[in-house]
Amino acid sequence: MNVADSAAIGEHLRSRGGVATDLAQQADLVIVNTCSVRGQAEHKALSYLGRLALIKVKQPAMKVVFAGCMAERVKESIKKRFPFINLVVGARDIEYFPQLLDKFLGDMLDDRSVLSAATPQLTSFINIMRGCENHCSYCIVPTVRGPEKSRAVDDILADIRRMAAAGTKEVTLLGQNVNSYTSAGRGKTIIDFSDLLQMVNGIDGIDRIRFMTNHPKDFNDKLIETMSSCAKVCDHIHLPLQSGSDTILAAMNRKYTAGDYLTLANKLKHAIPRLAITTDIMVGFPGETDADFAATLRIIEHTDFDFLYAFKYSPRPGTPAAAGEDSVIRSKKEERLAILLEQADSIAARKNAKLIGTHQEVLVEEVTANGIAGGRTRANKKIFFAGESNLRGTLVSITVTGSKAYSLEGSFTSCV
Ligand code: SF4
Incomplete structure (x- = not known):
């Protein structure tokens, strides 16, 4: 669910002219979308905030938003521990996240001239x-x-x-x-x-x-x-x-x-x-x-x-x-x-x-430059086979020829 929420908020920011980066060092805005289900997930979020604190010293203009389930749980205390956090959005408010973010960012994004197109997701x-x-x-x-x-x-x-x-x-x-x-x-x-x-x-x-x-x-x-x-x-x-x-x-x-x-x-x-x-x-x-x-x-x-x-x-x-x-x-x-x-x-x-020798319907999700196609079967198993780039996004029938614990290998039989 956090992946879906993060994708939706990313899409919203892109629609307002934002450009995604994997490096916090390059970011004007960092959103930390958190999980609370296990203690380990919260420890990860805290240690990431610790790393952001160091970046924030060098980039004081960078804004940090702390969101999600952990934000809901610790919303009273987190800003005391990490005073550089600019905005806390708990999980109960996540459906209003775009509006809260717009209000918080004001015209920060509207000034940007770059409008990146959303990547179609298969x-x-x-x-x-x-x-x-x-x-x-x-x-x-x-x-x-x-x-x-x-x-x-x-x-x-x-x-x-x-x-x-x-x-x-x-x-x-x-x-x-x-x-x-x-x-x-x-x-x-x-x-x-x-x-x-x-x-x-x-x-x-x-x-x-x-x-x-x-x-x-x-x-x-x-x-x-x-x-x-x-x-x-x-x-x-x-x-x-x-x-x-x-x-x-x-x-x-x-x-x-x-x-x-x-x-x-x-x-x-x-x-x-x-x-x-x-x-x-x-x-x-x-x-x-x-x-x-x-x-x-x-x-x-x-x-x-x-x-x-x-x-x-x-x-x-x-x-x-x-x-x-x-x-x-x-x-x-x-x-x-x-x-x-x-x-x-x-x-x-x-x-x-047990699947070796069977035919499986596969949605082709990726094809590498050296012609290895990958996708998942209807039963959600990863499978790889030799295929051309024009197969991306199509349903194909694959004969399973080999197996490992976490993936299958196969050969292309036909398009479905
Ligand atoms: S209480 Fe937690 S574990 Fe139980 S059904 Fe709800 S989300 Fe799942």
């Missing part, structure tokens, strides 16, 4: 909702982003049509909990996430639709049916599990059991046999015993994941879980994480190896 992200009210006990998002707020259907569809006209072929619908999307449509009918997917499926120029992230408790049969019947919806779902232990899931306030998750995963696989399922797993949540962790390993064995993202529990100040003891010792968390990371590698390698 793949684009779009936020369809903000906030979350699930209150998982370890998560700071409901506090920093506030309650769920779905965007109006017509606004989303208009944005996607604009993206398609600018060259986007694949769109990813984003939200903290996309599958609980709900909005009033025309004639006061209620549009849910499945209805929205069907509408996006009908937009000319868009070839592929992805979405994330989903909460297992909100995944209903209508959505499974919609995924299997909408040709443009890709064969990939990210479905965070977090733990295979019912005790830990209850302590996390996840509102499903390991059995519920397994039933859902089986239903999805039955309806869409080519579907790739990826997941998030957290280790070391307070109270997690060896038996709880063994339950997580068991469900991994039974779910046929394509990949899993593993994380160590990190207490986030202000969450219910952080009010208790961080009871799993560090070495135990690291031991469990190492086991999961090894599992992730071997699962990915095994699943990719």
Whole structure:
């Protein structure tokens, strides 16, 4: 979501004559768009502000905007620690970011003569909702982003049509909990996430639709049916599990059991046999015993994941879980994480190896000067093959000839 927000604000600045640079040393304005989900993300933002402080000494005119979830969480204290920050925009105000920025910048950008054209993006992200009210006990998002707020259907569809006209072929619908999307449509009918997917499926120029992230408790049969019947919806779902232990899931306030998750995963696989399922797993949540962790390993064995993202529990100040003891010792968390990371590698390698000899639909995203084309399959796997530059932006059929844990190799068969 931060990538999408940053891209939108970048676009806004470009439309006002701004020019992007990767070097803070060259910038008149630096926007630090932050994440608060894990402590590590906040440490990174703080250390970046430390580096900006040194640049600011040499370039006192440079303006610094601190934005996003961490900005929401520490908005009272951050300017005391880094007084050079000119503007703080918390996550709850992010939808008004362009207006806040315009007010702050005044005529700073209007003076510029350069108007850079936006680069057409083959793949684009779009936020369809903000906030979350699930209150998982370890998560700071409901506090920093506030309650769920779905965007109006017509606004989303208009944005996607604009993206398609600018060259986007694949769109990813984003939200903290996309599958609980709900909005009033025309004639006061209620549009849910499945209805929205069907509408996006009908937009000319868009070839592929992805979405994330989903909460297992909100995944209903209508959505499974919609995924299997909408040709443009890709064969990939990210479905965070977090733990295979019912005790830990209850302590996390996840509102499903390991059995519920397994039933859902089986239903999805039955309806869409080519579907790739990826997941998030957290280790070391307070109270997690060896038996709880063994339950997580068991469900991994039974779910046929394509990949899993593993994380160590990190207490986030202000969450219910952080009010208790961080009871799993560090070495135990690291031991469990190492086991999961090894599992992730071997699962990915095994699943990719099974694809050798199959034909995969690929959206070609890049072609290097030496003729190596790269893109992703419908199941979101990276694949490389020999191809010409005119293939960029097209859907092609590729025969898989080789595999590694994190990518495939193939040969061009035909255009789709
Ligand atoms: S569903 Fe849970 S983990 Fe995800 S954003 Fe909401 S509270 Fe956080």
